[in-house]
Amino acid sequence: MKLKTWLLGAACLFATTGLVAAETLTIATVNNGDMIRMQALSGEFTKANPDIQLEWVILEENVLRQRVTTDIATKGGQYDVMTIGTYEVPIWSKQNWLLPLDDLGADYAADDLLPAIRNGLTVDGKLYAAPFYGESSMTMYRKDLFEAAGLTMPDAPTWDFVAEAARKITDKNKEVYGICLRGKAGWGENMAFLTAMANSFGARWFDESWKPQFDTPQWKEALTFYLDLMRDAGPPGASSNGFNENLALFQSGKCAMWIDATVAASFVTNPKESQVADKVGFALAPDKGLGKRGNWLWAWSLAVPAGTKKEEAAKKFIAWATSKDYLALVAEKEGWANVPPGTRKSLYDNPQYQQAAPFAAMTLASIEAADPTKPTVDPVPYVGVQFVAIPEFQGIGTAVGQQFSAALAGQASADQALSNAQQLTTREMTRAGYIK
Missing domain, CATH: 3.40.190.10 (Periplasmic binding protein-like II)
Structure with missing residues (x-):
């Protein structure tokens, strides 16, 4: 009887306060420095989104590729957010393995993405992965x-x-x-x-x-x-x-x-x-x-596998991690030279970044010179x-x-x-x- 009373009380508390169990996103990413920094700063995201918790799977490059490929091809459903590259996006999107990311919010500024990087992640006019960093x-x-x-x-x-x-x-x-x-x-x-x-x-x-x-x-x-x-x-x-x-x-x-x-x-x-x-x-x-x-030309990007049951939360995280606001957050914590490079035009137009990053011009020139076609x-x-x-x-x-x-x-x-x-x-x- 006491247990029944406690359960009823708990139900009333949740109903009246609006409390809900946190949803946990499992994120697979590579063990590169920028991604490790993303994990370290992700407390800012969960603080703003207390209904979402993050579980990280950080792997060496070859192992990551093998795991996420096996998972998505077999519909394993282990991951809600995957770190994939420019190679996988057009192939996987045509298999209907990825969800389109054309609804990341009005303030996401998709038009700010560098054309060379954005084009490699776009199929039939839709973005299927959001670039976390781009490189040549x-x-x-x-x-x-x-x-x-x-x-x-x-x-x-x-x-x-x-x-x-x-x-x-x-x-x-x-x-x-x-x-x-x-x-x-x-x-x-x-x-x-x-x-x-x-x-x-x-x-x-x-x-x-x-x-x-x-x-x-x-x-x-x-x-x-x-x-x-x-x-x-x-x-x-x-x-x-x-x-x-x-x-x-x-x-x-x-x-x-x-x-x-x-x-x-x-x-x-x-x-x-x-x-x-x-x-x-x-x-x-x-x-x-x-x-x-x-x-070469590459982007490590965040994508949502079609099998996830947490689409809304996954897209919310991706919009945060690949936004202009995230770049500003890294700049505030680590300095402008350390923001993830190669994704946004506004970064390369930013005088603070140009001054802090002696490699900015050479990076942009290298990205723009590569022609995958x-x-x-x-x-x-x-x-x-x-x-x-x-x-x-x-x-x-x-x-x-x-x-x-x-x-x-x-x-x-x-x-x-x-x-x-x-x-x-x-x-x-x-x-x-x-x-x-």
Whole structure:
């Protein structure tokens, strides 16, 4: 009887006060610095929305991709908000796996999103993911080491200059390496870098008939150049290094150059995190004089899987995390240089950001220079700079990445790795029906 009385009393209390049980959103995201900061600041969101609680699943890049892909393809329903990239959005939206985000509120200012970033997340006129940060890639380098070596970094370097400078500056006895580049296997890890680099060498994944091109001179030149450079001027164990590992190496003063995501700029110039913060310069990604630079185009974005039962709360969180107000919040807490870059025109028009972020102009130029519709010197049947926008690429790209990572580790020659890449890609593309 006492229990029944208590339950009735509790029901009356909830009814009269309007109290309701908090709804819990499960958010899957990558373990990059900007996302970790988002989690740290998310108390501001829950304070303003006490009826919503957040549960975070923060994963390494390759693991995140695998988990969210499996979950959404099997309708597992584990996540209410997913961090996905420019590759997944057009493919998944056409499968009806994502909910459109054309109702994030009048003050969301979708027209403020950079066209290059917004276009990659829009299908049939509707936004299917909201960009948390956008990026291209560029060259980050140590001005002090270049000066000591009598070298001057051009604003638009060539691969030949980069290789010469890297070899000249390397001092392995002092653990100073001329260059740090991705070697960890993964379609979004080493293959993001190597595909963009190969584009600038005149290579491409497929010809116009979807025939794989790893048996061409262009791919052999690009991969051989990369392997030789990394053996001569790269750090030990490079085949295990992805974005985060190279970031740590650069911040600790062990890399003279690092060609990678523009988003890294705020972390290498942050004196709280980087030992070389006041010594970093920026240049465009290198080229081979063929009209294409080795820079990519990407956005880590927040999306709502179609299977969620918490659509309204999920969209409310995404609108908060990708808004102009969130950028202002980060600026207030961490300084303008540390706001998530590459998403909004208003950020690059902001004099406070321009003054605080010496990398702003180079980041914007790199993003605007990448063209996913014409990523290569010769024509191709696909869209995408550092990836091929077909569902099969996720598996094929990772398998090829494993071959190239093994070559970097000394377990195979460039010729062996390219031959294996050609065979496995041909097999999978034939199986998928691209090659008749």
